[in-house]
Amino acid sequence: MTKHWVLIGLFALGAVQQTHAQANRLQSPDGRLVMTFSVNTSKPLSTQGSGQLQYSVTFKGKPIIDASAMGLALDDQLSLGENVTIADTKSSSGIDDYPLMFSKVSHVHDAYNVLSLTVREPGSNGHGRSLVVEARAYNSGIAFRYLLPAPPRGNTELRLRDEETEFRFSQDDTAWVLALPNYRSSYESEYVRYNLSALSNQGGVSSHFLIGMPTLLHQPGDAWISLMEADLEGNSSAYVTNPTGNWAGHMLRVKLSPRWDDPSFAVTGTLPHHSAWRVLGIADTPGELLESNLQTDLNPPSRVKDTNWIQPGKASWNWWVDNVNAKGESGNSQFTTETMKYYVDFAAKSGFPYFFLDAGWSGGDITKMNGKVDIPELVKYAATKHVKVWIWLYSTAVMEQMKEAFPLYEKWGVAGMKIDFVNRDDQEGIQFFYDVAREAAAHHLMVDFHGCHTPWGIMRTYPNVMSYEAVLGLENNKVGRRDSPVDRSVFAWTRALVGPLDYTAGAFDSQTEASFVARNASPQVMGTRAQQLALYVVYENPVPMVSDSPQNYEGEAAAAFQFLKDVPTTWDETRVLGGDVGEYSIVARRHGSEWYLGSTTNWTPRELKVPLKFLGNGNYTAEVYEDGADAATQPKHVNIRKASVASNSTLNLNLAPGGGAAIRFIPAK
Structure with a gap:
């Protein structure tokens, strides 16, 4: 009889743990992306079942981000997130449906799921500090931000030293990074290819890079990842760095741009306050990342009522x-x-x-x-x-x-x-x-x-x-x-x-x-x-x-x-048809009933076969502007030709060294 009740108790405990795990779990509408929150109770500061707040991410069942710390360094206090319990979770869903002016698409329709996570520090009579993490999962990526509520009584001053968000990538991902000299630059530099571990160990010694957004990463065989930020109002910008200092470190950590008037702090103000969104685009191909509208999804709607006077153009x-x-x-x-x-x-x-x-x-x-x-x-x-x-x-x-x-x-x-x-x-x-x-x-x-x-x-x-x-x-x-x-x-x-x-x-x-x-x-x-x-x-x-x-x-x-x-100069639809980072690209964009295609290469000449499935029904006249046959030595020479094409056609492009092709597709009358 005792054994029977012990087994029932164990099953009940397992059910409770599973329920808690599900409550702390967020997945994209298509189910491919999963973000899980937990607390690490093995940290030295852990008390009363509390621990370091952390998250992890999987894509199609494969780990992308391993357990990574979350938190905010406020004034001279203990990091908010270092010793917390998960007090409450709320789930919801929604659809971002809005017109987007003068962009790569004219209308956005993106479904998402939401998990709002409230964590609290241990405190007398349950009055410890609290923090809310708002997370969203789209089919093209995940995003999260911190919400600091105003205390029920007492000081409402905000003095944020830094953000302690980590991105512990599951592999030594390849990354294309914009290394900047300091927090005062024009973001005008090369994106250089490194493995993550190289960002913390150059020449066999501990070293660090200050990296501006965005960053592109590739986890071979698993995913392409873009690291970005959104809705910066009231905040400073985020950079990332690999702080590990060793050759095995596969992580990045947020570093907030410090205030000019007092570099001890990044953000000052009053509570309540929300941070900027930390955005991770995650996809099978880098082209899908370029097609995504995650950033605009995560920004507030237009505050300009009359926009008729705003006009694009060359x-x-x-x-x-x-x-x-x-x-x-x-x-x-x-x-x-x-x-x-x-x-x-x-x-x-x-x-x-x-x-x-x-x-x-x-x-x-x-x-x-x-x-x-x-x-x-x-x-x-x-x-x-x-x-x-x-x-x-x-x-x-x-x-x-x-x-x-x-x-x-x-x-x-x-x-x-x-x-x-x-x-x-x-x-x-x-x-x-x-x-x-x-x-x-x-x-x-x-x-x-x-x-x-x-x-x-x-x-x-x-x-x-x-x-x-x-x-x-x-x-x-x-x-x-x-x-x-x-x-x-x-x-x-x-x-x-x-x-x-x-x-x-x-x-x-x-x-x-x-x-x-x-x-x-x-x-x-x-x-x-x-x-x-x-x-x-x-x-x-x-x-x-x-x-x-x-x-x-x-x-x-x-x-x-x-x-x-x-x-x-503006588009109703964008399709990335192919390419390779640092090698070449093929991008098609639609404006009304016409399509346009642009393709570029590095110094390597290329023969490309481009299927035209994106055209849809009907016939088109393709006005092709391509490198001349002698463009390798006479780069000003452009061959201009016309061709009748349809969605079942394949376009052959010959790109010279440093070359390209530009094509206009006009529906046939």
């Missing part, structure tokens, strides 16, 4: 070619109102809605002109040509003068602002993005951030934020060799993960790797002309610049330039 630009004058005289830089009208005329002739006026029109006071370019006169002239003007601004001046400057720009009729050299993503730096977006929207101004942090989805909340730089762009060809087809083949899979990138493509003086010369006047670019065309499809950007001098698109270049006049 722009001419004066800076890349050093203000070449209307006569096209190389090296004769003339920063004057009359010269800028030349670029307006070019935009009008090409059917572009914008001209981007770069630095030089004002001094430190951005409410005044320095006499070189008369903005109101230029705007009025442009209006007669059905062109609008964007203006360049220095971020520090904007921080000091936006309240005075933005109403003035609205009065002048300026369309938007390219705000440069932000170079900060601490709490106040992130707030600057939101302040600019809000004030700009109030005065019908669009924004293109340069010298800045990578995107995190703010464009859903403020759709007047059109684009970001945060990439090692075309401008580097003016001074060195850091931008090449190799870098572009990496950015297509890394920087592109988080949204628009203002790479400033369109250079037509294409050179081989051997013939390229870095120079400020009459700048050149490595790779083929066809690759420059393809970048307008491969990279997402609703307001891309057509960067070269107007005369460089004339004569023999005019035929290839036609693609830049035709290609849209």
Whole structure:
């Protein structure tokens, strides 16, 4: 009889443990992703059944993230998460269904499941500190954030030193990382391939890298993973580092960008408070990560009621070619109102809605002109040509003068602002993005951030934020060799993960790797002309610049330039058809009834066979702009042809070294 009751007791205990485990478990709608929360009661600080809060992730039954610590370092207290019990869990589900303006898709419909986990520290009479973890699981990834409630009584001040979130990857994953020198940068550097263990041990000694978002990882045979963040409002940006210092460490840990005024803390304020989302895209292929809308899903809906004035479109630009004058005289830089009208005329002739006026029109006071370019006169002239003007601004001046400057720009009729050299993503730096977006929207101004942090989805909340730089762009060809087809083949899979990138493509003086010369006047670019065309499809950007001098698109270049006049800048649908990180990419995007395809390669020539199943029903005319047969030595040569195709067709593409192909698919009448 005793044995019988013991067995019943053991079965009952097992049932309770299983119920608890299920309560702490979150899975994606398709069941492939599972996130599990627990406490590690073996930690030295554990008391009364409490322990270190941790989570783990599996994908299709295989471990992706092993048990990884979670917590917040608040003021000088014990880390909140280091000694807790799981007090309560709540489950729910939902669907993110919303229009997305000026992006890789026009409408999003993503189902998700939610687990809200409340943990508490042991305390007298049950009044220990508490923390809520909100986690979501989509079919394309998982995300979680911390919610700090206001105490029922007492101090509501928030003083957050750092976040203690870990990502203990189950293998020594391959990672493409953006290593940055410190917390004050423009995110303009190469994404370099390392194994995770190399990030903590270089040359056989303990070493560390400060890594900016996003990070792309590959767990061979199991999954591709993107590490990102979303909804940064009220917070500082997150970096990651491998803190293990040994050759066996396969982990990353969050490091929050410290405040400039007091580096002892990352975030200050009042409770309640929520952190930014930590986002893990997880998929079978890197292309699925690029197609995902996780970041915008996790940002608040639009706060701009009337968006009719926000319009995408291509722009001419004066800076890349050093203000070449209307006569096209190389090296004769003339920063004057009359010269800028030349670029307006070019935009009008090409059917572009914008001209981007770069630095030089004002001094430190951005409410005044320095006499070189008369903005109101230029705007009025442009209006007669059905062109609008964007203006360049220095971020520090904007921080000091936006309240005075933005109403003035609205009065002048300026369309938007390219705000440069932000170079900060601490709490106040992130707030600057939101302040600019809000004030700009109030005065019908669009924004293109340069010298800045990578995107995190703010464009859903403020759709007047059109684009970001945060990439090692075309401008580097003016001074060195850091931008090449190799870098572009990496950015297509890394920087592109988080949204628009203002790479400033369109250079037509294409050179081989051997013939390229870095120079400020009459700048050149490595790779083929066809690759420059393809970048307008491969990279997402609703307001891309057509960067070269107007005369460089004339004569023999005019035929290839036609693609830049035709290609849209926003998309209803995006499909990543193939490729390999750092090697090549094939991306197809739909705008209305037309499809466009862009393909690029590194310095390796390729023969690609591209099935056209994405086209759907009906026949299409494919206008193909591809590398000429001699493009390996004559990279300016573009072969232009037409072909009748359908969804059962296969397109053969021959990419030269540093080459590409750009294709427009027009439904047959």
